Amino acid sequence: MHFQLxxxxxxxxxxxxxxxxxxCGPSAAQRDEDESFDMGIWHKMTELGICGIxxxxxxxxxxxxYLSYVIAVEELSRVDASIGVTLSAHTSLxxxxxxxxxxxxxxxxxxRAMATGKSMGAYCLTEPGSGSDAxxxxxxxxxEGDEWVLSGSKIFITNGGYADxxxxxxxxxxxxxxxxxxxxxxxxxxxxxxVGKKEKKLGIRSSSxxxxxxxxxxxxxENLLGKVGEGFKIxxxxxxxxxxGIAAQALGIAQGALDHATAYAKQRVQFGKPISKLQAIQFxxxxxxxxxEAARLLTYxxxxxxDQGVSYGLQSAxxxxxxxxxxMEVTVxxxxxxxxxxxxxxxxxxxxxxxxxxxxxxxxxxxxxxxxISGYLLKx
Ligand code: CAA
Numbered sequence: 001m002h003f004q005l006x007x008x009x010x011x012x013x014x015x016x017x018x019x020x021x022x023x024c025g026p027s028a029a030q031r032d033e034d035e036s037f038d039m040g041i042w043h044k045m046t047e048l049g050i051c052g053i054x055x056x057x058x059x060x061x062x063x064x065x066y067l068s069y070v071i072a073v074e075e076l077s078r079v080d081a082s083i084g085v086t087l088s089a090h091t092s093l094x095x096x097x098x099x100x101x102x103x104x105x106x107x108x109x110x111x112r113a114m115a116t117g118k119s120m121g122a123y124c125l126t127e128p129g130s131g132s133d134a135x136x137x138x139x140x141x142x143x144e145g146d147e148w149v150l151s152g153s154k155i156f157i158t159n160g161g162y163a164d165x166x167x168x169x170x171x172x173x174x175x176x177x178x179x180x181x182x183x184x185x186x187x188x189x190x191x192x193x194x195v196g197k198k199e200k201k202l203g204i205r206s207s208s209x210x211x212x213x214x215x216x217x218x219x220x221x222e223n224l225l226g227k228v229g230e231g232f233k234i235x236x237x238x239x240x241x242x243x244x245g246i247a248a249q250a251l252g253i254a255q256g257a258l259d260h261a262t263a264y265a266k267q268r269v270q271f272g273k274p275i276s277k278l279q280a281i282q283f284x285x286x287x288x289x290x291x292x293e294a295a296r297l298l299t300y301x302x303x304x305x306x307d308q309g310v311s312y313g314l315q316s317a318x319x320x321x322x323x324x325x326x327x328m329e330v331t332v333x334x335x336x337x338x339x340x341x342x343x344x345x346x347x348x349x350x351x352x353x354x355x356x357x358x359x360x361x362x363x364x365x366x367x368x369x370x371x372x373i374s375g376y377l378l379k380x
Pocket of ligand 1 (some may be wrong): 083085089093122125126131132133134135156157158178233237239240313314322361363364366368371372
């Protein structure tokens with residue numbers, strides 16, 4: 001067992017660190033203030049070749065592994081968590097189910113478009129009446145001739161305003177409960193599809209979160225993903241990996257907050273010396289760093305397991321639970337290190353604190369992660 005990142009992983013880390021600091025950092029506060037997403041940054045991510053990190057080159061991907069992907073999300077989130085989640089939702093929620101369940105034609109058409117960054121992806125599960133109880137969805141799909149007709153709406157869709165390809169879950173037969181759910185690949189140009197209300201949020205304000213509406217949306221039969229009745233399993237299996245992307249986002253947020261707090265503590269003088277000389281601050285920084293390192297080990301381990309082809313659902317739920325909780329703790333402490341200045345928008349730590357909160361909520365609340373984890377522990 002060894003814990004050293006390979007040369008390739010270190011290269012990915014360095015490339016993303018430089019990209020995040022130079023291309024995302026300077027405008028992050030302004031984009032947060034304006035609640036605006038910048039497609040220019042997406043185009044640069046496309047040029048960098050990071051929109052399909054774990055997908056094979058034959059589908060337009062980088063042919064790298066899941067560990068490389070989580071390192072990328074971590075490094076982006078260290079500077080701007082909105083960019084981190086944009087890549088995470090695009091890769092592990094929209095790309096993954098097409099890679100795992102798509103036909104060769106679907107992969108060549110849709111995975112390739114997403115992997116090259118030509119199209120952005122989104123994942124549509126949550127509805128106004130079904131969040132944690134994902135199987136309780138009301139959006140319906142009915143087969144009419146050669147087309148599926150989708151009716152209903154989905155909310156809190158990450159990348160909703162900019163995505164071209166939507167992975168949508170809908171009920172084909174309510175009597176069958178979760179066994180009636182099917183998954184579809186929907187293009188934004190399909191008749192009856194529209195983007196609804198844009199959410200105004202506490203954090204990750206420069207990522208796009210919208211409602212999407214299916215008003216008798218017509219989807220060609222060949223855009224069914226997997227089989228009818230497999231949709232719920234596809235949704236859950238997708239989240240198994242997606243949750244580790246959120247762990248990586250939370251990890252990046254926490255590391256970014258610690259970096260700022262450490263630098264500030266060294267230059268802020270009180271009582272005639274830098275506050276970094278005070279044990280009260282030293283202990284805070286030590287606790288923050290220790291929790292971050294533990295979260296990193298869990299997150300990298302879950303990605304490594306996926307790369308090894310062994311089960312990772314349990315480890316992913318654990319990494320998401322732990323990393324998001326410590327991101328919240330660490331960012332609150334970072335604001336504390338900054339004192340009154342930390343509470344202002346002059347410094348980035350208040351943004352990190354606001355951004356951290358969602359990681360405890362989306363891709364399954366942390367209460368749901370505990371259900372998933374205890375389910376593994378207690379199963380016969
Ligand atoms: N892999 C494969 N199959 C799975 C599975 C998994 N991880 N989890 C459940 N299943 C299967 C079960 O084996 C079962 O199959 P059978 O019927 O064949 O036995 C079936 O699915 C139903 O399982 P449950 O009875 O456990 O389902 P449930 O209705 O009780 O729900 C739940 C389980 C864990 C609570 C699930 O609903 C859940 O994860 N809820 C949270 C939803 C969520 O995470 N939403 C996030 C939205 S996306 C998002 O947030 C993105 C973003 O913005 C960035």
